[in-house]
Amino acid sequence: MNGGHRRLRSLGRALPLSPAVVLLLLFLAGPIAYCAWIAFTDLQLTGQAHASFVGLDNFRRAFRDDAFLNAVWLTLVFTVVSSLLGQNTLGLALAALMRRASKPVRTLTGGVVVTAWVLPEVVAGFLLYAFFRREGTLNALLAQLHLPSQNWLFTLPILAVSFANVWRGTAFSMLVYSAALNEIPREVEEAAEVDGARGRRLWWHVTLPMIRRSIGTNLMLNTLQTLSVFGLIWVMTRGGPGGRSQTLPLFMYETAFQNSMIGYGTAVALLLLVVGSLFSVVYLRLLRTEV
């Protein structure tokens, strides 16, 4: 078989890849490249033709813009509270409890938590909006316990949307950790128990080290998902009141569309994309043995 023939054959074999590659290049790689270009221009919503190259102006402007810094800070709070502390820890706790619980309770809890996850984002937003409103369920419960009620969406909007994200996203961590815990051979834990390791020590020295790769993967995916939450916050607070729950995606949207500064909004998008890519790379490294 000569080289030309072989090349032709491998070309033929790669042919089924082409629809996917074309779609990905045009609609995913294209916009990313375009993003990297218009982030350095002063493109506005009106007058597309006259965008000019402005270098790093958009970025300089961002770091002097209090609204941007506020959004960075809120994104950090939102990510730490809802993803690291909330979804991840609660998901692990649920998975651990499920191993010991009776089957009906396990099925019921799993069903409820997964339903919250499967619901469309906007519906989840309404449900949690109703839950946190002044006239909502949370305050009704607090009143029963004789605790003061308040309008959570006004007093602590970022915490309210963080809890909403925990409600919506915990199922994913729970499923990941359930799968990971099920893969630990029973003998390992039993052997450790025979050696006298119990409760917290068993967890700390045996169980957690055995699922550390799942923990890494899950943290990365949770964080990436949380970085791109838009609909949930939009429905609950629109980023308000007064920008107090305006995370970066909402800030980006407002800058680009309500304030018509596409160039500036895209610069913010590019920063978000870069942060996301860094997390992605770490995630790939965690998985590197599997590809």
Added chain:
Amino acid sequence: MARTVSSRRLGRRLAADTGLLAVAAAFALPLAWVLLSSVDPHADLRVKAPDGLTLGNFDAILTPDITFTPLLNSLVLCGGATLLTVVCAVLAAYPLSRFRSRLNRPFLLTILFATSLPITAIMVPVYALFVRVDLIDTAHGTILFFAASQLPFAIWLMKNFMDGVPKELEEAAWTDGASTLQSLARIVLPLMGPGVSVVTVFSFVMMWGNFFVPFMLLLTPDQMPASVSINEFFGNRGMVAYGQLAAFSVVYSTPVILLYLLISRRLGGGFALGGAVKG
């Protein structure tokens, strides 16, 4: 001795059950609100027993304007994009799974990298790009973008499922002179029905619930899928008509919950994305 071990085990089980039930109750409260309010003639924002049962809320929203057109739009957008995603993913997974090539690894790494990119971040440039190439406010433009955004994960999942189909059967077909596409269609696909249905349902469910993509790429109210139109409804009327909002939420959410049940059953309850992204 045996008794203390078993009573300790029982105690642990009770503690675990209690803990889980507490969490389940907290998670169930918002769900209870939507179910109860949808049949409550005087629904408000808190969970309460309905003042009598009514289907009036459903009656009020089951009109072409409020429900049928947006759901049909959702179906066209998500169905079209899912079809495109699944066809492209099956085709792409085949060479990745079956033939050795130096390019497989870098390609798969790129795909995996793309699965975790925050799509939200590129929506502003996608909007600007779509305005330029005249795809803005078109169903086909939105379908193409939806498909592209879901494709990396679909390819990744599909390739993993295809790896599970033994290669020997195809080798026999190849010696009989079957082409790549023939062996894919006649031998591999029939053997990976569950895999294909998982990718299909998963893609569909993700798009059905997606708000930001159609919110950015579509402008005309008539074209809006339910994920966006529900928001308009809520903004204009839902502030007072909570029962109707709840009824709409139920109608809009039911298909994805049923679909999820379908695949989780099919895979013996073991379908966790955990299996797909196991680490």
